[in-house]
Amino acid sequence: MERASETENRAAVVILLGPPGAGKGTQARRLEEAFGLVQLSTGDLLRAAVSQGTDAGKRAKAVMDAGGLVSDDIVLAILEDRLAQPDVIKGVILDGFPRTEAQADALDAMLAARGQKVNAAVSLDVDDAAMVERISGRYTCGGCGEGYHDSFKQPAKAGVCDNCGGTEMKRRADDNAETVGERLRAYHAQTAPLIAFYKGRGCLSSVDAMAAIDEVETDLQQIIRDAIGAT
Numbered sequence: 001m002e003r004a005s006e007t008e009n010r011a012a013v014v015i016l017l018g019p020p021g022a023g024k025g026t027q028a029r030r031l032e033e034a035f036g037l038v039q040l041s042t043g044d045l046l047r048a049a050v051s052q053g054t055d056a057g058k059r060a061k062a063v064m065d066a067g068g069l070v071s072d073d074i075v076l077a078i079l080e081d082r083l084a085q086p087d088v089i090k091g092v093i094l095d096g097f098p099r100t101e102a103q104a105d106a107l108d109a110m111l112a113a114r115g116q117k118v119n120a121a122v123s124l125d126v127d128d129a130a131m132v133e134r135i136s137g138r139y140t141c142g143g144c145g146e147g148y149h150d151s152f153k154q155p156a157k158a159g160v161c162d163n164c165g166g167t168e169m170k171r172r173a174d175d176n177a178e179t180v181g182e183r184l185r186a187y188h189a190q191t192a193p194l195i196a197f198y199k200g201r202g203c204l205s206s207v208d209a210m211a212a213i214d215e216v217e218t219d220l221q222q223i224i225r226d227a228i229g230a231t
Helices: 024-035 042-052 055-065 072-083 101-113 128-136 177-200 213-228
Strands: 012-017 038-041 091-095 120-125 138-141 147-149 204-208
Touching: 012 024, 012 177, 012 213, 024 038, 024 091, 024 213, 038 042, 042 055, 042 072, 055 072, 072 101, 101 177, 120 177, 120 213, 128 138, 128 177, 177 204, 204 213
Parallel strands: 012 091, 012 120, 038 091, 120 204
Antiparallel strands: 138 147
């Protein structure tokens, strides 16, 4: 039997880079439907591994129970376990990993051993000022979760949900201009090295995430189609 590194693994690996509110979750779900990929977030992977009691999950639990941060090697071990499961045969969309150049290097090495590579890293580019307005103005119906916005989508009748008729509206405590601005600055500082890293690997693309959702989806799908050779 050939080892994974000696044969081609055609499962695609896509990385979405973008700050909170850029639409990564929405677009990942659409890519899942279009290409049969599976979105994998670091938090979900850790929780599942701990719940399932895998070897890597047990290591992660011990660290978390002690109040520590789970190391890169444990996260990679959990990710490698997940990539071996049958539902990801067509590929994955990574959300929240890698976050640093060291993690990106380690991910490349792990994938290479499996006969895989990062097919596409896509930066969802945003305008910071517009992003602050987009996030700080959003709120939801407390009854059904329908989303609204101070500027872009208000209910037909003020204070009454169009979907369920509920009157309890909620805002996230951290959806304010100051906090959003801080999150954007932190994102840019953290992600700049990854942009350069994947640009150097020749697999970086950028999409204007301030465009309409359907336009962003069209651009993303073309990038992924080109990267993985889908028709």
